[in-house]
Amino acid sequence: MIKAKSTTPSWTFPTPAPDFLQRHSQDEIEQWRKLLTRVIDAANANGWTKAEVARRANIKDGTFSQWSNGNYPGVLGNISEQVGNWLEALEESASIAASIPVSPPFVKTYVGADVYNVLLFTQMTAGFTAVTLPSGSGKTTTARHFCDTRPHAWLATISPNTKTVHGMLVELAAELDIQEHNPTRLVRAIGRKLQRIGDGTLLVIDEAQNLVPDAVNQIRHFVDIHKCGVALLGNEDTAVSFIKDKGSVASRAQVATRFDRRLKRERDPVHDAAVLINAWKIDDDDCVKFLHNIATKPGALRNIDRTIKAAMMAALGNGEDLSLNYLVAAWRNRDMGDIA
Template identity: 50%
Template sequence: MNIHTGTSQSKSNWERPIAGPELSSNRSQADIDLWWSLIDRVIETATTNGWTKAEVARRCGMADGTFSQWVSGKYNGRLDKQNQTVRQWLEEVEDQTAFAASIPQSPTFLKTQTAREVVETLNWAQITSDFVIVTLAAGMGKTIACRHYCATHPHAYLATVSPHTKTVHAMLVELAAELNVQEHNPAKLTRAIGKKLERIGSGTLLIVDEAQNLVDDAINQLRHFVDIYGCGVALVGNDEVYGRFTNRSEGRSYAQLKRRIGKRLNRQKPLKQDLETFIAAWGVSDPAAIKLLAGIGSKGGALGQIDKTMKLAAMLALGRGEDVGVKHIETAWRNRDVEDIA
């Protein structure tokens, strides 16, 4: 059962009933007292998560009509059965919420050396309206750095592409969503995005994450935005992004793209100081644990490997009432079953 925040409801939608169920042959005072207790818990849980009454009914496995009558205190059937259904659901939600709260949180954006270089590269592209490429290995924090940049710099927009959104049109749809461009005619989408870029003016940056998924024509379309509308563009992804430029030279479009690449940041292995900064952010100070985590971080996945391993290690230590140590990290790494410890 997933816990998530949906569309919030007005308080009146979840007002506590003035009157509750009445005593009858099919409900006792204990059933009614429990109903009042459950009503308060349901209202609190639903309000916190922004769930509608229909959604709560679905989540607890009760028909909409039955739940509507139960929550209003007007249900005429056996109250104990419906009370039990709601109570079990609430206990599941509360257990999962408690479990989620116990999972250690990953460190927020850290100013590692690599993160600073990513920010500097993006800043260059935005200030000079240039075309840049950022290629980092998986788990080195490129996406977090891009999100941090957009959160701290006006007129910077981040669109993420996937194998399903790799075409020119699909990429334009993603960019339009980030730029808040409303255009339902595919033939006019490029121009609509361009007009929005013109209105924003100079100093606009389009960041395309996971850019290795893009087809060549989509990358050429981004060049068009740089040339015609004077915005900066950053292609962010793995080494495949730049590989297409080094391994191919045929065609006019490749020549145009190559000469427009103003700056490239490429790193395929994490820096030692990046690993140390990330490990310190997890509060690890034991030299043996630091060495172990540094070895884990030097593998494919880099900082992401440390992050996942530390979360599991912290949960293991918490369950035993202990501080995280080497034994917990070793156990977590083995339990993840990614590869042998070096």
């Protein structure tokens, strides 16, 4: 098997031209060497070419090429200063990015475990299932983790702009990396990609409450014809609009009776909130109590996660540890309502 090789060559330190060394002072040459070493390290770490570095540093290609090759004939200090300013900005950005709080890795809450098991069942049995839980309970996070760790599993998100049959098919084609621009062949191309193989294929449709009835019926087609597992994820309205549709009674019955499993309620929201708070390593009693109060609001786990991130950013900016004051301020800044 031939392994793909990087097309970006490694950038090595050049041998400066004799005229270059004679034209500029020893201090300028020493500064140039230090700066170029940092530039090369950054370029190699990020896979940047000289042209890309020149673009990012806002220096003309020809000028930067001469500077980086050690044969620049002009005033070396001017270009070196520009390069130095760019490096400082680059390193400052990297430092800020490194300090931004990151959500804990996938946390297996009760909801997470239940959703995961439904998705696994759906994939293994080529089933047609629905997960209809409140917003912010962890459905999408679990589905994304499942698709990232299981073979032949895809996650597509539906929006009001892609709720129609054609809009949904275009979204599925993009997620499945299908290059087919003929609408009449799109369904068949998607079906071939979803065809059951091995332990099964799975298509997860997130925000499924946006789908129009005909789009849900089209999804059922993939289950019946191509033996692909399909899971609809969304809020409590998911599939309700289809089931209540006054259109084809036969089509409505086909979908309503095809759900092999429906997950409709959370086992223990309080426990799940505690698991997420613990994953953030927050143990201050006042902070924990406040976050549990947030969990009683719509969008429970999502709101806890985002409020903690915002509070930590503010605390880090002031060089302080997370405290209740930062959590309260973060919640108020999000304008999500009062906490009793």
